[in-house]
Amino acid sequence: MERKEIINKVLNNASTKVEAIDVVDWFADSVEGQNYLSESIDRDFYLMEESDEQDNLISPIQSAKILSDINKAIYRKRFNNNLFKAAAILIPFIFIIGAGLYFNSQVGLFGNNNYAQVHVPKGETMRILFQDGSEAYLNSDTKLFYPEKFGLKNRKVMLEGEAYFNVSSNKRRPFIVETDKTSVTVLGTSFNINAYSNNNDVEVVLDEGEIVFEAEDRNYSILPSQKAIYNKANGLTTIVNLEKSLEESIWKNNVLYFS
Helix, strand or coil: CCHHHHHHHHHCCCCCHHHHHHHHHHHHHCHHHHHHHHHHHHHHHHHHHHCCCHHHCCCHHHHHHHHHHHHHHHHHCCCCCCHHHHHHHHHHHHHHHHHHHHHHHHCCCCCCCCEEEEECCCCCCEEEECCCCCEEEECCCCEEEEECCCCCCCEEEEEEEEEEEECCCCCCCCEEEECCCEEEEECCCEEEEEECCCCCEEEEEEEECCEEEEECCEEEEECCCEEEEEECCCCCEEEEECCCHHHHHHHHHCCCCCC
């Protein structure tokens, strides 16, 4: 019998005691089980969000109470023949609690997320790897603000300066880069953004994928080898085609380019 069928039997109170213990051990001790748990919760929370059932999510206080009730129930029925039946009923709750805590360790599920700041000194560059696998190359004199854990609905950072992003694909949680007056929304792509505060223009160049550039409450779909130029003074955005878009981000390889 496949692992997925056994898990479904446990959640439907139709499994044996041995099968239930095996499932719990698999979640706790194996990388494969933890990955399965993470993907299942990611999918389930997304479906609950789409069906406006967020009010049904278990809070940390509720989780603690449920765990306490579970422990008391198991203790009272330890030598009772109905122990397995009670445990089988409670396993779905344990699954939800454990999954919720694990999911919260990966994203800011319960809010109260703190932002960290990175400032690259003049004359230096820096590479940052985010918890979702995305990465950013920061140019000289650049500031980046990013959360300790990305949120459930999106992955948002704030930039002042220049950076090149390689974004891991996740259609359910878009990656958003905000600047003083613009923002870039992506699902998974590689692009360069120049948004120094003392420059008149904000420039975004796309190498791969597709992005949405927002300025002055207007959205612009940018394709590979295109540059979006937003003028802060007049509020106008211009889209131009580039023959060699990679030259715009050659700085991240510590190479100077003279056109």
